[in-house]
Amino acid sequence: MKLGVFSVLFAQKTFEESLDYIASKGLDAIEIGTGGYPGxxxxxxxxxxxxxxxxxxxxxxxxxxxxxxxxxxxxxNPLHPQKAIASEHDAAIRNSIKLASKLGVTVVNTFSGCPGDHEDAKYPNWPVAPWPNDYQDILKWQWEEKVIPYWSEIAKLATEHNVKIGLELHGGFSVHTPATLLRLREAAGDAIGANLDPSHMWWQGIDPVQAVHILGRAGAIHHFHAKDTSIDPINVNSHGVTDMQSYTLMLDRAWQFRTVGYGHDMKTWADIISALRLVGYDYVVSIEHEDGLMSVDEGFTKAVENLQQILIREPVGDMWWV
Incomplete structure (x- = not known):
């Protein structure tokens, strides 16, 4: 495995300055923002x-x-009901695929997006309950008319360019769990996989180790983000895991993003790394920093230090003891 970072953390630096800083930390890889929300x-x-x-x-x-x-x-959100937004994000995906192919980069990460509830909708609609039955009707329309057709087309484009798509399983979007990822993969093809981020598993009540097993056994992990989440045992009883309060209200939120090791202990993170190796993922572990209690430099540095302890770098040797 290699250690990397999602470099949008350093957008305030020049490209060369950010590269020098990342290299000075002993990292191996860089994940680069090419549009959409990260810029x-x-x-x-x-x-x-x-x-x-x-x-x-x-x-x-x-x-x-x-x-x-x-x-x-x-x-x-290339499925956004506002055409101008959808078009901009779609263009970023298509150009990122073409650039990746030209440079020999194997993965393009993005979100699945989320449509509205009908053709003339203005905002995305994310159904999270099976009843009243209206929500099931919305979900069926979204997947059959928008999600599957769009991603089938993008998967074909990616395959033609020898690139894989890593969808981040993020709340608010149609693909947000291992099951929804595998549903889309079955419909659109193996070019579709996960950019698996444990932080979004934890707040949804999903064990990241089990998510690794579910997706890894299907060969569906294309990229991996290293970010933590802490869940407040008191506040979660007031707001639930779908807490809609601003991320800035950290004292009152049910959960919040943390840097690696500040939401879950290093044994938990070691279990995740071991599970990745077990299912055959030996690619990059890419640090993402969204910790509201730490500066970018401190949060990133602590994540590097913590992950360096547990990352499994060397190829597996023969089992001499067998």
Whole structure:
């Protein structure tokens, strides 16, 4: 396995400054934002695809620091009922796939998106209950008319470019659990897999180790994010796991994102890393920092230090004791 970071943390730095900083921490890989919600401060795919000299300079800067690109990430909502938003996010996905193919990057990460509840809707509608039956009707329409057709098309494009799609299982979007990911994968093909982030499993009440087993046995883990979550045992009784309060209200929220080791202990994280190795995932563990109690530098540094202790780097040898 290799250790990397989702570099949108350092959008305030120049590209070269961010690369120098990441390399100074002893990391192996970088996951780069290419549009959508994370933005494209360090990598505009359309610009690089149109200019070979800029593309070469971009690649040379990464190679010179001994880093590899684990994924291009353009998390957005290409199924948004407002066409302007959907079109922008769709273009980011398609251009990211083309750029990934050109540079030999194997994964493009994003969200599945979430449609509205009918063709003239203005906002996404995320059904979370099977009754009243209206919600089932919405869900059926979304999947049959929007989710499956769109991602079947994108999966075909990705396959043609020898790229895999890592969908982050995130609340608010149609694909948010191992089961919904596997449903889409069955319909759209094996190019579709997960960018598995344990933080979103914990707040939904899903054990990340079991999520690794469920998805890993199906060969459906394409990328992995390292981010933690803490659940407040008092506040969760007031607000539930679908707490709609702002992330800034940390004292009152039911749960909040933390850096690695500050929501769950390192034995839990070691179990996750071991489960990844067990199901055959030996790619990049990419740090994502969204901890409201720590600065970017401190939260990122602590995640690096904690993960360096438990990451399994070397190939498995023969079982000499057997």
């Amino acid at each position: 494209n401060a360090h990598c505009d795919p359309a610009e690089l695809l149109a200019d070979e000299s800029k593309l070469k300079a971009f690649k040379d800067a990464i190679d010179a620091r001994g880093l590899t690109i684990s994924a291009f990430s353009c998390h957005g």
